[in-house]
Amino acid sequence: GDSVTQMEGPVTLSEEAFLTINCTYTATGYPSLFWYVQYPGEGLQLLLKATKADDKGSNKGFEATYRKETTSFHLEKGSVQVSDSAVYFCALSDRGFGQNFVFGPGTRLSVLP
Amino acid sequence: EAQVTQNPRYLITVTGKKLTVTCSQNMNHEYMSWYRQDPGLGLRQIYYSMNVEVTDKGDVPEGYKVSRKEKRNFPLILESPSPNQTSLYFCASSFRGEGAQYFGPGTRLTVT
Numbered sequence: 723g724d725s726v727t728q729m730e731g732p733v734t735l736s737e738e739a740f741l742t743i744n745c746t747y748t749a750t751g752y753p754s755l756f757w758y759v760q761y762p763g764e765g766l767q768l769l770l771k772a773t774k775a776d777d778k779g780s781n782k783g784f785e786a787t788y789r790k791e792t793t794s795f796h797l798e799k800g801s802v803q804v805s806d807s808a809v810y811f812c813a814l815s816d817r818g819f820g821q822n823f824v825f826g827p828g829t830r831l832s833v834l835p
Numbered sequence: 836e837a838q839v840t841q842n843p844r845y846l847i848t849v850t851g852k853k854l855t856v857t858c859s860q861n862m863n864h865e866y867m868s869w870y871r872q873d874p875g876l877g878l879r880q881i882y883y884s885m886n887v888e889v890t891d892k893g894d895v896p897e898g899y900k901v902s903r904k905e906k907r908n909f910p911l912i913l914e915s916p917s918p919n920q921t922s923l924y925f926c927a928s929s930f931r932g933e934g935a936q937y938f939g940p941g942t943r944l945t946v947t
Contacts (some may be wrong), residue, residue: 765940766925824880
């Protein structure tokens with residue numbers, strides 16, 4: 723079945739450091755890919771998405787590019803802030819098979835001042 | 836305001852006592868889904884619904900029931916809760932099941 727793998731973390735960075743969180747997927751169809759963020763005590767919020775190969779999703783300084791050849795969707799940000807501390811989930815939606823969603827295990831990010 | 840609401844937010848119950856967690860969305864979304872979130876296991880889908888009267892099992896449906904009689908509501912029913920169903924539950928909805936999902940605030944359930 724479909725699956726999403728991402729670096730487990732936790733990831734600890736200093737403010738203004740560069741962030742990369744790796745995400746790779748397996749899917750039998752042509753999935754849409756997403757990054758969600760969960761702040762403490764809250765539900766998940768969509769951060770960005772890409773629906774086809776080579777699409778780049780971006781939001782709030784975060785970016786991720788849909789790479790079909792490497793089945794990857796790595797999340798990057800050039801300069802993290804303390805307020806970016808959260809858990810980040812990579813996810814896919816495979817439209818060809820039941821349209822259900824599959825999430826990665828999440829990566830906890832802590833940004834220190 | 837576009838939102839997904841869940842009730843209750845916190846619930847402590849005993850083994851075997853039937854309970855329902857309600858979920859409602861005001862965005863006219865066709866697709867709704869339930870997830871549970873457990874430490875070390877991430878987010879796992881329980882059930883989803885493509886539209887009214889159309890539901891299907893996710894990855895971990897055992898011990899749960901759902902119904903979709905109205906487009907806006909998608910309650911999660913635990914007929915006979917057990918301690919292994921202690922978890923944080925999220926409801927989500929989206930347009931046509933392929934776009935971004937909007938999540939509710941979560942329901943923390945403890946079964947003793």
